[in-house]
Amino acid sequence: MNAVALGLDRTVLELKMYSREKESVFFSFLFPILMLTLFSVIFGDVMDSSGSPMNAATFFLPGMISAGILLTSFQTMAMSVAVERDDGTLKRLRSTPIPPVSYFLGKVGLVATTALAQQVLLLAVARFAFDVDLPDTASRWLTFLWVFGLGVFAGTVLGTAFSSLASARSAGAVVVAPMLILQFISGVYFAFTDIPTWVQQIASVFPLKWIAQGMRSVFFPDELASMEMAGTWEHGRTAMFLGVWAVAGLVLCVLTFRWFKRGTT
Template identity: 80%
Template sequence: MNAIALGLDRTVLELKMYAREKESVFFSFLFPVLMLALFSVIFTDTMTAGGSPLSAAEYFLPGMVSAGILLTSFQTMAMSVTAERDDGTLKRLRSTPMPPVSYFLGKVGLVVVTALAQQVLLLAVARFAFGVDLPDTAAGWFTFIWVFVLGAFAGTVLGIAYSSLASARSVSAVVIGPMLLLQFISGVYFAFTDIPSWLQQVASVFPLKWIAQGMRSVFYPDVMASLEMAGAWEHGRTALVLAAWAIGGLVLCVLTFRWVKRGTT
């Protein structure tokens, strides 16, 4: 119970530190919201996909939701843990009486709060600013929840594991670069069917493609399932792939996490 209480205190501290990092707040929290608003204003014509007319906001919302999940989990964790390891924060925390689990609970709390807040903001902007109809069935919201939970958990553990590959000087390029690339090939900014087949295969290896596909099943009409690679939403496969990434990321965290940067003791 003491570890949990300290974890809650650590969550509050993490949120305060996160709010002070303007670059992190913009690129991980506000970026998907601003992109949705920008695309919705620029592309004013109705788009047709699979015979179904969609406004720009309706068309881009699943991609922005999906990108937001990984930005607030994977990108936030990779950048913050790397910085704290290199500036000695982790080494100092390791020498305090605070249980290590409390530190990680604080990081999880940061992701939960920021990711939920971002999703609420995204959906509110889509609904009230651009008139997007949100899911009206329990099944739709259930799919949204389990895709969100699996995606955020996988992103969190993978981000912590990925932090071992970078230094504070290189972390922005090492993290933001690959994330932007994945967004372009995973159906976030373009229709997935418009992407070359070999790039579709590459994207299918990574979780963002499956998060985006799961979110398209929530916000798009069912007829548009025919446009997916398998001609269906593939909820079962989506859950298996995201669960595999979550478990694999957790194992990598255990095996690779370091409290000090390379070359120090």
């Protein structure tokens, strides 16, 4: 219980530090909200995958939600842990009485709080600024919750593991570049059916495509499921892929996490 209490205290501290890093707040928390606003204002109405007109905010909302999940989890963890390892923060924490689990609970608390706040703000902007119809059935909201939960968990553990590949100086390029590529090939900014088939197959290996597909099943009408690669929403396969990535990320965390910068002890 003491470790949990310290973890809650660490969460508050993490949130304070996060709020002071303006670049992180913009590129991980506010970026999807800004992009949804820009696309909605610029495009007005667009054609969905079946060729029918659709409110632009409705069309882009699932993609922005999906990108936001990985930005607040994977990108935040990969960059913050890499910086803290290089500047000696992790080394100092390791030499204090604070249990290691409290540090990780603080990071999980940071991701959970920012991801949830971002989703609430995204949905509020979509509903009240652009008149997007939100789901009106419990089953759709349940789908939203489990896709969101699995996506955040997978992004958090994968980001922690990925931090071992980055340094404070290279974190921006090493972390942001793959995230940007995945957003373009996973149906975040374009209709997934407009992406070449071989690129779709590459995107299907990674979690962002499945998060985006899961979110489309929440906000798009059921008839648009026929435009997906398999012609259905594939909820079972979505859960399987996200679950596999979550477990793989957790294993990689255990195997690769380092408290000290390379070359130091």
